[in-house]
Amino acid sequence: MSCFQTSASGSWIYPTVILCLFGFFSMMRPSEPFLMPYLSGPDKNLTTEQITNEIFPVWTYSYLALLFPVFVLTDYVRYKPVVLFQGISYIITWLLLLFGQGVKVMQVLEFCYGMVTATEVAYYAYIYSVVSPEHYQKVSGYCRSVTLVAYTLASVLAQLLVSLASLSYFYLNVISLVSVSTAFLFSLFLPMPKKSLFFHAKPSTEAPPKPSEKDAALGGPHKDHNPVCQEQVPVSETPYVVQSRDPKPGNVALRVFVQWLRDLKECYASKHLFYWSLWWALSTAGYNQILNYVQVLWDNKAPSQSSAVYNGAVEAVATFGGAVAALAVGYVKVNWDLLGELALAIFSVVSAGSLFLMHYTTSIWACYAGYLIFKTVYMLLITIAVFQIAVNLSVERYALVFGINTFIALVIQTIITVIVVDRRGLELPVSTQFLVYGSYFAVIAGIFLIRSMYILYSTNCGKKVQSPATSQNPYGPHPEEPKNVMNLRQ
Numbered sequence: 001m002s003c004f005q006t007s008a009s010g011s012w013i014y015p016t017v018i019l020c021l022f023g024f025f026s027m028m029r030p031s032e033p034f035l036m037p038y039l040s041g042p043d044k045n046l047t048t049e050q051i052t053n054e055i056f057p058v059w060t061y062s063y064l065a066l067l068f069p070v071f072v073l074t075d076y077v078r079y080k081p082v083v084l085f086q087g088i089s090y091i092i093t094w095l096l097l098l099f100g101q102g103v104k105v106m107q108v109l110e111f112c113y114g115m116v117t118a119t120e121v122a123y124y125a126y127i128y129s130v131v132s133p134e135h136y137q138k139v140s141g142y143c144r145s146v147t148l149v150a151y152t153l154a155s156v157l158a159q160l161l162v163s164l165a166s167l168s169y170f171y172l173n174v175i176s177l178v179s180v181s182t183a184f185l186f187s188l189f190l191p192m193p194k195k196s197l198f199f200h201a202k203p204s205t206e207a208p209p210k211p212s213e214k215d216a217a218l219g220g221p222h223k224d225h226n227p228v229c230q231e232q233v234p235v236s237e238t239p240y241v242v243q244s245r246d247p248k249p250g251n252v253a254l255r256v257f258v259q260w261l262r263d264l265k266e267c268y269a270s271k272h273l274f275y276w277s278l279w280w281a282l283s284t285a286g287y288n289q290i291l292n293y294v295q296v297l298w299d300n301k302a303p304s305q306s307s308a309v310y311n312g313a314v315e316a317v318a319t320f321g322g323a324v325a326a327l328a329v330g331y332v333k334v335n336w337d338l339l340g341e342l343a344l345a346i347f348s349v350v351s352a353g354s355l356f357l358m359h360y361t362t363s364i365w366a367c368y369a370g371y372l373i374f375k376t377v378y379m380l381l382i383t384i385a386v387f388q389i390a391v392n393l394s395v396e397r398y399a400l401v402f403g404i405n406t407f408i409a410l411v412i413q414t415i416i417t418v419i420v421v422d423r424r425g426l427e428l429p430v431s432t433q434f435l436v437y438g439s440y441f442a443v444i445a446g447i448f449l450i451r452s453m454y455i456l457y458s459t460n461c462g463k464k465v466q467s468p469a470t471s472q473n474p475y476g477p478h479p480e481e482p483k484n485v486m487n488l489r490q
Helices: 013-027 032-040 048-076 080-099 103-118 120-129 133-163 169-187 213-217 249-268 271-301 311-329 336-360 364-390 395-421 430-472
Strands: none
Touching: 013 080, 013 120, 013 133, 013 169, 032 048, 032 133, 032 169, 032 271, 032 311, 048 080, 048 103, 048 120, 048 271, 048 395, 080 103, 080 120, 080 169, 103 120, 120 133, 120 395, 133 169, 133 311, 249 271, 249 395, 271 336, 271 364, 271 395, 271 430, 311 364, 336 364, 336 430, 364 395, 395 430
């Protein structure tokens, strides 16, 4: 029975298994690759304009509105209640998807799905409160891998059922409802954590341990219809200590918020972290937007009511390709300090090119290919970005930086949605939207190309200056004083 204990001396197996089962069944949703054909088909009978301009934008707005309060509440109530609430939100979402009718009901559905994605932070943060630090690497790998496997299997199953068994999209949603309901049942068996990262942190005189490179590289988002939140090493050696003897709740909250502001100021003072975070926010905003509207584009290129649909197969291949690309990062030896921004610029050009292809082509297969390239490139780069940010931050500070980066990404995505998609904005056709998104990634590429040229030029000049100085000093350069870890890459 010892493996079912969660004390400091107990095993990590039980909570990890339960959380992985929750993650698997919550992502085993075969209906998701065929959401657009389902909404525009006879079951819901919605027009493309209603779906694009009135329904889908609600997810962006609700996600933005809910992210920060949910982030704070998640830590305050110690994760499990929010995981349970996420399971309930999943069930409500799919009940509305099955039995709801009309634009207003679908907007409520999108709000509920915004709650699902906002509460996703609890899934990733929970495990750090119930297992000891030496198990972080294994647990992170299991939790993230199982969601990718589940999404891939769901996409393959959906394509097989639609193409070979001619199963109605309605019954794909029934399977999804059963799966998310099963996930909720598993969440009931999660142990209740006794501590959390911020509000219920235990006093300590030791800084939390650094995660390994592999653990940090596992920190990217996994969601697909709409991605997204997570954790990891200390800039200062002072750990979070927000509890005192019988502290007043107001005092604890004030201390936490003041500590957050100090930590964020110190973290973003690093130019290296700042620019990687900037790319993260800008690209994630575009990525979320693409995933939210790509099925609308596919339906525009090859209407689902009059042609075969291979959305499930494309999503499965894209997810698998992205996972392989992310895994390959760990085996590539590159000086990311020197060449990181150049890699961001080059791959952002590739992303822009794939989106331009999706706009200009009339072939659905070329459109599919553009999406495969785009998603693979994003998953590759976000893995690198997560590692570059996480490697120098504690678990608490990485949670903060991830939360702020995600929030900024949602603000940018909301601005794009209001201007480009919403009825109150330009209300552009979906094909034209992808021309805008391609231009957006081209601008990102330009920013980081200029930044990378500056870094390479500065490095080259520094070597030229150092070389004659070294040759004039027969005793070699004087040793430097140790630097703060956050200043090493400025």
